[in-house]
Amino acid sequence: MLNDELEARISFIIHHFRKRSVVVRLAPMPTTPSHSTGTTRRDFLKTVAAVTAVAAMGIEDKKAAAQTAPAAQGAIPWYQRAMRWGQTNITEADIAHYDIAWWRKYWKRTRVQGVIINAGGIFAYYPSKFPLHYRPPQLKDRDLYGELAAAAHADGLCVLARMDSSKGHEDLYQAHPDWFGVDASGQVYRSGEFYLSCISGGYYSEFLPGVLREIIERTHPEGLTDNIWSGLDRNMICYCKNCVDKFKDYSGSPLPARRDWNDPIFRKWTDWNYDLRIKQWEFNNKVTQEAGGADCVWVGMNGAGTGGQSGSFRDLKEICARAPILLLDNQSRSSPTGFQENAMSGKFARSLLGPDKIIIESMAMYQHGAPQFRFSAKTAPEARMWMAAGFAGGIGPWWHHVGAYHEDRRAYKTAEPMMRWHEANQEYLINRTPMVSVAVGWSQRNADFFGRDNAGELVDEPMRGFTQAMIRARIGFVPLHLDDLEKAGADITTLVLPNVGGLSDSQVTSIRQFVKKGGSLVASGQTGLFNEFGDARSDFALADLFGVKGGKGVMPTGPRVGRGGAAITDAAHTYLRLTPELRGTVDGPMWGDEPAASGTRHEILAGFEETDVLPYGGSLQTLSPDGKAQVLLTFVPAFPATPPEVSWMRVPKTDVPGLVINENAGGRVAYLAADIDRRYAMYNFPDHGDLLANIVRWAAKDDLPLKVDSPGLVHCELYRQNNRLILHVVNLTSSATWKSPVDQLTGIGPIGISIKLPSGISGGRCSTLVGDSPKVIAGAVANGWVKLTLPSVVDHQVLVVEG
């Protein structure tokens, strides 16, 4: 093994010097990518033209083509220009039959600029010189990866060599058992026939670097990626010798005996694991950049949601600080989240990555999810909608097929129209700044140390409740990492904290500053009852802003009330009472004891004039108002739901607050003691969604730059790009009415749109990008707003306002 390593190293050095002396600038190799700056649109178009010209030349000599790969052709590195990708995940059965000629035609007609090709890791698809780099027997001496890479280069495409470093075969395990994870009893962690590799072992520090260098030396891919690069996930504490020794060096302690979020050693182990993965990211880049040049970057695949990232110790913020391009692996919607999830993924990543870097996402062309059928085509409308939602959130497309041969050939027709549309309109789809005034605060550490083993309920659902309610109400927002609050632009006037239980002292300080300067705050549930380790504080950290006191930081154990099925049990048969009560003035039976309507309802309760109660069924925080704040909703405790004869309110009215607002803190503050956000995510009651939207709209003083008058569920994302505005309108009406997959799209319209014009944009020219051809539409400009009507939207529309 060492000889092979040495040989590979020498070969690499010889090759590297040869290559550098001829074509590569003789500058010191940076360990992080040197991002080109100052690239103009003209440069970009020139590069596109050059790439197109090479493709048209039909170069036959594959080696020559490899040497003139797109990376060498222009000043713009591949990761700043390749926005559309494709991936055919090679199976063992493909090896003997791969119809490369057909796939080249498919690359061309789907307008991809790069392809992701299986190279090594669990399976090597080329004749690796490392005997323990497993090659499927069908491969014999064939260099399938190399043939595909050469074909792609000959077609002017970028190549990302794909690895999967998460597992190994029996031979590798037998030769290096210390490279694999073991549990507390010394049993190796396995997944089927494979052994799970440990990130602190030699597989990552000795073996894989040799493989990465070998792949670069053989084929000169533009970059490298890895499907599952971060080793064992959080559910598996590894007790291998490397982990024992390295954790001792890091912490001075033995490994934690078990998962215990209150154990300081387990917390340290969590931090150490994050640290290992960021170091691995940097190390892999050092290896690939030394071997392939500054732009030969390694970019592991990531999820965009905090839950998945937390579970695998991948810090999205730290990764985005290092990644020149982001690869998301999030292939389809889930029933609770809908297509909106894909725009959210893009927005999350983009909030950390900035407006200019490319984000691409693996989008399955097969039936992905639950249930999963790798060889059945996903319905075209389902795939289209997922792609359109991704575009709205700033994600570029990357079609994904498992296997290179499918009997369900409908799958080959799905990507092309959307990819062609993307190509025709790509200039509108990147380098855009969201036009919003609302931010939703989050942090991955909160998902870890407050969410712990229950982050779905404690973190994801409250977030989803608020964000879905805002999408439904067409209120634009961006995710905002709470460590970045002080850097947020002046456009952000309202901060929403959906049950963000764990706040660090510095986050608390910056939230206070934000409100003191006039920013509005909407918070819910346990926000600020814990610190960044999930340890209880003595009261809400923001109690005075909320206008309450007496909060208790009690970490919930087990599911909350009302979970576990559609039925609301007697224990969850609770309500929220609106004040003042109006039923005495509304048509209906009178008992004579109706309270006299005194005062007027707050604007947050607008739309509920004909009811004094809202369904609830959730949990409340313990607190008492401080006397200055106003209580708009109070709790009605549980009473029997069945049998009907006994279903009547035992305690119709209490003073237990469900919603408190405070206007004495600087900006407007609303605190939801009742977990309406989580309930909305769970129950989908329109009342809950309307209430959440009303709260945000009040906090934002209705200063929202977009108004949409439309039937149905439409997801809107508004951006500014230099001297124009770009509005995505995604029609979720069809799909939201039933479960996935959607098989027919139903147009809605007309859709009335009003956009507040920022300085520099007159609104004199409006056009739409989806349709047979770009189309000019009439807009009326008055009082700083442009008003127009979209006659109909089937799947999505993109509106451009300029002039």
Ligand SMILES: [Zn+2]
């Ligand atoms: Zn280990």
